[in-house]
Amino acid sequence: MAYLELQGIHKHFGTVHTIRGIDLKIQQGEFVVFVGPSGCGKSTLLRLIAGLEVITDGSLTLDGRDITDAPSSKRDLAMVFQSYALYPHMSVYDNMSFALRLAKADPAVIREKVERAAKILNLTPYLQRTPKELSGGQRQRVAIGRAIVRSPKVFLFDEPLSNLDAALRGQTRVEIARLHRELGATTIYVTHDQVEAMTLADRVVVLRDGVIEQVGTPLELYDRPANQFVAQFIGTPQMNVVAAAQVPQLEDVCGLPVPAGGYVGLRPENLTLTAVGQGQFSGKVELVEALGAETLVYVSTEGGAQLVARQSTRTSLQAGHTVGVAVDADAAHLFDAQGRVTRTGASAALAGAA
Amino acid sequence: MARPAKFPLALVVRTVAAWAVTLLLFFPLGWLMLTAFKTEMQAIHVPPQFIFTPTLENFREVQVRSDYLLYAKNSVITSVLSTLLGLLLAAPAAYSMAFFRSKRTRDILMWMLSTKMMPAVGALVPIYVLAQQASLLDTQLALIIVFTLSNLPIMVWMLYSHFKDIPPEILEAARMDGATLWQEARLVLLPLGMGGLASTGLLCLVLSWNEAFWSLNLSSAKAGTLATLIASYSSPEGLFWAKLSAASLLAIAPIVVFGWFSQKQLVQGLTFGAVK
Numbered sequence: 001m002a003y004l005e006l007q008g009i010h011k012h013f014g015t016v017h018t019i020r021g022i023d024l025k026i027q028q029g030e031f032v033v034f035v036g037p038s039g040c041g042k043s044t045l046l047r048l049i050a051g052l053e054v055i056t057d058g059s060l061t062l063d064g065r066d067i068t069d070a071p072s073s074k075r076d077l078a079m080v081f082q083s084y085a086l087y088p089h090m091s092v093y094d095n096m097s098f099a100l101r102l103a104k105a106d107p108a109v110i111r112e113k114v115e116r117a118a119k120i121l122n123l124t125p126y127l128q129r130t131p132k133e134l135s136g137g138q139r140q141r142v143a144i145g146r147a148i149v150r151s152p153k154v155f156l157f158d159e160p161l162s163n164l165d166a167a168l169r170g171q172t173r174v175e176i177a178r179l180h181r182e183l184g185a186t187t188i189y190v191t192h193d194q195v196e197a198m199t200l201a202d203r204v205v206v207l208r209d210g211v212i213e214q215v216g217t218p219l220e221l222y223d224r225p226a227n228q229f230v231a232q233f234i235g236t237p238q239m240n241v242v243a244a245a246q247v248p249q250l251e252d253v254c255g256l257p258v259p260a261g262g263y264v265g266l267r268p269e270n271l272t273l274t275a276v277g278q279g280q281f282s283g284k285v286e287l288v289e290a291l292g293a294e295t296l297v298y299v300s301t302e303g304g305a306q307l308v309a310r311q312s313t314r315t316s317l318q319a320g321h322t323v324g325v326a327v328d329a330d331a332a333h334l335f336d337a338q339g340r341v342t343r344t345g346a347s348a349a350l351a352g353a354a
Numbered sequence: 355m356a357r358p359a360k361f362p363l364a365l366v367v368r369t370v371a372a373w374a375v376t377l378l379l380f381f382p383l384g385w386l387m388l389t390a391f392k393t394e395m396q397a398i399h400v401p402p403q404f405i406f407t408p409t410l411e412n413f414r415e416v417q418v419r420s421d422y423l424l425y426a427k428n429s430v431i432t433s434v435l436s437t438l439l440g441l442l443l444a445a446p447a448a449y450s451m452a453f454f455r456s457k458r459t460r461d462i463l464m465w466m467l468s469t470k471m472m473p474a475v476g477a478l479v480p481i482y483v484l485a486q487q488a489s490l491l492d493t494q495l496a497l498i499i500v501f502t503l504s505n506l507p508i509m510v511w512m513l514y515s516h517f518k519d520i521p522p523e524i525l526e527a528a529r530m531d532g533a534t535l536w537q538e539a540r541l542v543l544l545p546l547g548m549g550g551l552a553s554t555g556l557l558c559l560v561l562s563w564n565e566a567f568w569s570l571n572l573s574s575a576k577a578g579t580l581a582t583l584i585a586s587y588s589s590p591e592g593l594f595w596a597k598l599s600a601a602s603l604l605a606i607a608p609i610v611v612f613g614w615f616s617q618k619q620l621v622q623g624l625t626f627g628a629v630k
Binding site for chain 1: 457521523524526527528529530531532533534537541542545546
């Protein structure tokens with residue numbers, strides 16, 4: 001039986017139906033990431049689990065107990081907020097021990113737990129400071145520390161890294177991954193950043209407009225997206241999805257069985273730029289992004305389709321050049337007119353393993 | 355090339371204007387203080403006397419003729435208790451409006467404030483009759499209830515704007531940490547909202563202390579506040595300026611001293627939200 005189970009969860013805000021029937025099972029110790037564009041309902045879903053919003057319909061079970069209508073304080077969950085939400089009038093020590101003090105834990109136990117958490121998070125020198133004397137990264141660590149001293153059943157993270165600068169974000173991401181490995185705690189993590197989702201998650205839940213588009217491991221989503229939305233949401237730069245009619249060579253030359261009015265999806269790494277005349281079709285270089293380790297080349301075709309090719313070598317191509325485009329047809333994903341996948345491409349990894 | 359003037363014209367004008375306004379506002383109070391230490395003859399002397407031998411006779415007479423301490427006690431009891439009662443009622447209202455907003459929150463706030471737009475005398479007859487029916491005329495309780503009710507809209511409004519500046523996630527974090535509603539209020543909301551509660555309380559204390567309309571109409575000898583004491587010196591035997599001034603000075607002195615010490619909180623409370 002699942003540790004945390006969501007069954008038919010709905011949420012209405014007045015006349016607005018934000019969450020439209022979510023069914024999800026989360027196993028103990030799993031790191032699950034909710035990801036999706038803004039407004040997809042991922043934060044609302046987290047707040048429903050936290051009990052900060054009332055569930056309109058459906059049920060929520062945690063460790064065998066129905067907590068659908070339980071108040072937040074009785075759910076035994078800990079949450080890390082985007083804004084950190086530290087208690088500004090308390091020291092770091094008091095912030096971290098607040099929950100245990102409320103639970104009337106033995107002072108010696110409280111001290112030991114707070115000190116251990118502070119040590120894990122490198123906060124020991126700051127225990128007597130107040131939050132406003134800390135940097136953003138330190139505040140974030142206090143917020144995480146406040147959650148871990150409680151040993152809750154589930155950790156909830158609501159976009160915890162979005163207030164940090166890029167360098168600190170990468171560093172804290174690694175730290176969260178390490179913490180999860182060490183503590184093995186069940187975690188639900190909300191983000192709009194698919195890189196965070198891919199790097200942290202055991203399983204990713206992709207949400208759009210209040211419904212789950214797909215659930216799977218990061219690589220499953222990358223290799224076998226269930227639809228065009230997931231295909232384009234996961235991966236940077238995003239998958240090239242072109243209407244088959246725009247690049248007729250995909251059907252004519254590559255022989256891809258595209259459904260009527262359908263689309264072809266190609267990861268940037270499945271396109272190879274060649275000399276003119278080679279490859280299945282040709283295109284004009286619009287832009288070259290040389291990132292050092294890899295190079296992204298933006299190409300437009302005669303039919304007006306925009307494609308990105310990624311290569312791990314450097315290039316002498318420049319905007320305006322004409323190039324041939326070679327497509328790895330086996331890797332192409334095919335979608336019908338509604339965006340549902342009809343054929344999943346064979347990924348390089350799978351092909352290599354075979 | 356001319357150096358910039360040491361005292362630019364604008365600064366001079368502003369300083370003079372500020373002093374003029376201050377003196378204008380202070381004059382009645384200053385005059386009251388002078389008159390309180392004059393004899394009745396000196397008080398009505400024309401031209402007014404600025405130099406005279408001060409006397410404490412008026413104060414003695416006020417205490418002898420009417421029991422100053424009784425009125426002072428009534429003022430303290432009614433203003434302090436009505437302020438505490440008001441805070442007790444206004445804080446939960448402001449909490450729910452600030453942290454659990456609905457589409458109607460703004461309308462409710464406006465409606466509460468609109469009750470202050472009606473002249474108090476419009477409600478005099480019904481309230482007088484209610485007080486009479488309940489046998490509450492000339493009791494401290496009647497004044498406490500009426501003061502509370504008349505200050506409540508302002509208190510809710512002020513506390514609401516203070517609470518609105520507290521990030522709601524902090525309260526949510528407390529809930530996630532296992533705090534019950536009462537613990538959340540006591541351990542998180544109260545310390546964070548202390549400034550707002552203090553300035554709201556101070557303002558309402560001053561407003562209740564200075565309240566005259568209801569205390570004149572609902573109380574007399576037993577529950578009368580200092581406002582009624584002053585009024586009693588203005589009518590029957592004609593005007594006794596010196597004694598009236600002494601009574602007034604005695605009535606306002608406590609609150610002026612109190613206001614002086616708490617002016618920082620008062621100003622902060624009144625301008626909160628306006629300057630931020």
